[in-house]
Amino acid sequence: MHMIDSEEWCALNDVDVTATEEAAICSNYETGDVIFYEGDDVKGVYFVKAGLVGVRKADLEGNSTLLKLAEPGDTLGYRPLAADQPHRASAEAVNPSIICFIDKATVRQMIGENPALGLNFLKRAAKELGDAEEKFHESVTLSTRARFAHLLIVMQDRFGHATEDGSLQLTLPLSRSDMAAMLGVRPESVSRVIHELEGTGITHFAEREVTIRDPNSLMDVFIK
Amino acid sequence: MHMIDSEEWCALNDVDVTATEEAAICSNYETGDVIFYEGDDVKGVYFVKAGLVGVRKADLEGNSTLLKLAEPGDTLGYRPLAADQPHRASAEAVNPSIICFIDKATVRQMIGENPALGLNFLKRAAKELGDAEEKFHESVTLSTRARFAHLLIVMQDRFGHATEDGSLQLTLPLSRSDMAAMLGVRPESVSRVIHELEGTGITHFAEREVTIRDPNSLMDVFIK
DNA sequence: CGCCAGGTTGATTTCGCTCAAGCAATGTGG
DNA sequence: CCACATTGCTTGAGCGAAATCAACCTGGCG
Numbered sequence: 184m185h186m187i188d189s190e191e192w193c194a195l196n197d198v199d200v201t202a203t204e205e206a207a208i209c210s211n212y213e214t215g216d217v218i219f220y221e222g223d224d225v226k227g228v229y230f231v232k233a234g235l236v237g238v239r240k241a242d243l244e245g246n247s248t249l250l251k252l253a254e255p256g257d258t259l260g261y262r263p264l265a266a267d268q269p270h271r272a273s274a275e276a277v278n279p280s281i282i283c284f285i286d287k288a289t290v291r292q293m294i295g296e297n298p299a300l301g302l303n304f305l306k307r308a309a310k311e312l313g314d315a316e317e318k319f320h321e322s323v324t325l326s327t328r329a330r331f332a333h334l335l336i337v338m339q340d341r342f343g344h345a346t347e348d349g350s351l352q353l354t355l356p357l358s359r360s361d362m363a364a365m366l367g368v369r370p371e372s373v374s375r376v377i378h379e380l381e382g383t384g385i386t387h388f389a390e391r392e393v394t395i396r397d398p399n400s401l402m403d404v405f406i407k
Numbered sequence: 408m409h410m411i412d413s414e415e416w417c418a419l420n421d422v423d424v425t426a427t428e429e430a431a432i433c434s435n436y437e438t439g440d441v442i443f444y445e446g447d448d449v450k451g452v453y454f455v456k457a458g459l460v461g462v463r464k465a466d467l468e469g470n471s472t473l474l475k476l477a478e479p480g481d482t483l484g485y486r487p488l489a490a491d492q493p494h495r496a497s498a499e500a501v502n503p504s505i506i507c508f509i510d511k512a513t514v515r516q517m518i519g520e521n522p523a524l525g526l527n528f529l530k531r532a533a534k535e536l537g538d539a540e541e542k543f544h545e546s547v548t549l550s551t552r553a554r555f556a557h558l559l560i561v562m563q564d565r566f567g568h569a570t571e572d573g574s575l576q577l578t579l580p581l582s583r584s585d586m587a588a589m590l591g592v593r594p595e596s597v598s599r600v601i602h603e604l605e606g607t608g609i610t611h612f613a614e615r616e617v618t619i620r621d622p623n624s625l626m627d628v629f630i631k
Numbered sequence: 632c633g634c635c636a637g638g639t640t641g642a643t644t645t646c647g648c649t650c651a652a653g654c655a656a657t658g659t660g661g
Numbered sequence: 662c663c664a665c666a667t668t669g670c671t672t673g674a675g676c677g678a679a680a681t682c683a684a685c686c687t688g689g690c691g
Contacts, residue, residue, distance in 0.1 A: 240544045243630070265526075266533035271541065298522040301529055302489075308532035309490035315539035317495065320464045320472050322546050323591025327679070359638060367547025372679060374639050390417050406467070551647070581669060596647060598671050 187230055189256040191307055192281040194299035202331050203293055212276040221273045227286035229259040234280020235356055240272045242299055249364040264290065277356060330366050331376045332405040339395060351398055355391040411507065413480040417530055418523035427517055431507040436500040446498045450511035453483040453606055458504020461582055464496045473588040485528055488514065501580060546591055554590050555600045556628040563619060575622055579615040
């Protein structure tokens with residue numbers, strides 16, 4: 184069982200995986216610990232071994248939006264490395280995490296020797312680009328309510344589990360404020376949407392425990 | 408002088424450029440002609456030889472947002488090809504354009520034989536991803552006024568020219584509605600913002616001819 | 632126990648949308 | 662050449678969704 188194993192890195196043969204693992208430096212991060220800051224020069228990439236990491240962008244007034252969540256198997260920092268840019272967002276542990284740092288010389292060497300690795304990162308970037316464009320489109324097209332419904336569906340997909348009866352269950356990995364930051368709205372608005380969804384009976388919220396009683400209706404809320 | 412020449416395709420040697428050019432099919436598109444539709448399967452990529460192309464995304468009510476503009480040298484459709492997805496946006500000539508279609512078998516063969524080509528597309532995707540994430544952040548963070556100011560600055564960069572006095576000049580490649588679609592707002596809002604900027608004397612609009620009298624103030628509008 | 636962070640709720644404001652009208656430039660048919 | 666549609670843009674009035682501001686509630690924790 185390899186330390187570094189993912190959709191992208193699986194392109195490496197045993198020798199190169201081992202070489203990469205030897206070059207990797209793994210660290211523990213507590214909740215809230217920062218992995219890198221917006222504006223920093225890129226020193227290498229960060230392979231998320233365990234935990235959950237949030238990628239944020241802050242504006243001048245201290246507002247921040249949460250661009251995405253990185254789970255075990257995800258590689259952070261490959262984007263600015265590939266673009267030859269400084270970090271354009273910061274990363275911070277949402278849950279206690281184990282993260283392996285791989286310096287950029289090693290990354291470049293591996294990509295140079297294994298074209299498939301570069302293509303895997305191309306595929307990853309291409310998918311993320313599609314998602315990012317969709318996200319922009321949704322942010323200017325859909326209401327807060329619809330976007331929250333979508334977020335719930337995505338979260339259920341990634342972090343949820345089904346139950347014996349038809350309903351879907353989910354433990355939210357994020358606080359209300361962080362969900363607001365994902366949508367680019369105020370926490371108060373999230374509270375109000377949750378209140379509204381409770382009223383319709385489509386969902387039930389208890390702290391971070393969510394039950395989606397009527398997934399189809401939730402889909403309808405998303406579409407409208 | 409090669410037909411296909413760009414930041415990405417320059418990775419090819421003479422033999423491969425020639426092979427690619429022989430496989431390419433060039434066509435003329437009039438303003439408004441569609442190059443591909445959202446949802447279509449990807450047949451290959453489209454190299455913009457001349458003109459200007461808009462990449463759009465439509466929602467259910469017929470609203471559409473303009474995600475980006477492609478200029479000569481840009482390659483369209485590489486994203487869904489790399490991601491192995493159908494087109495997630497449509498493309499349409501904004502100005503009369505000449506566009507060369509290169510089927511995906513050829514693209515894949517070239518990338519297979521020239522790892523540098525794949526890396527060039529990785530770099531391109533990585534840059535676009537950074538821009539797309541920034542765009543999302545701006546859309547939820549900044550006012551219409553600020554976003555329009557930013558759009559003006561970017562447009563001036565790409566399509567403008569400086570004048571003898573300190574002011575900047577620019578012929579807009581887009582209608583008001585299309586600028587609205589870039590920002591994800593209504594055309595009326597764009598009109599009102601233009602009116603407001605005129606009032607402050609920062610800019611002057613005559614049809615599509617724009618003079619930016621006070622670039623610094625425009626930057627200030629963007630930041631705030 | 633009191634404090635504080637995270638969350639909810641209510642009152643008010645504001646920004647951008649909707650709907651509607653008007654206007655100038657361009658095109659079209661009689 | 663004029664009457665009239667059409668198109669792109671502007672302007673105005675009213676509305677509505679989300680932000681803002683403020684109060685308050687709850688549970689953890691020194």
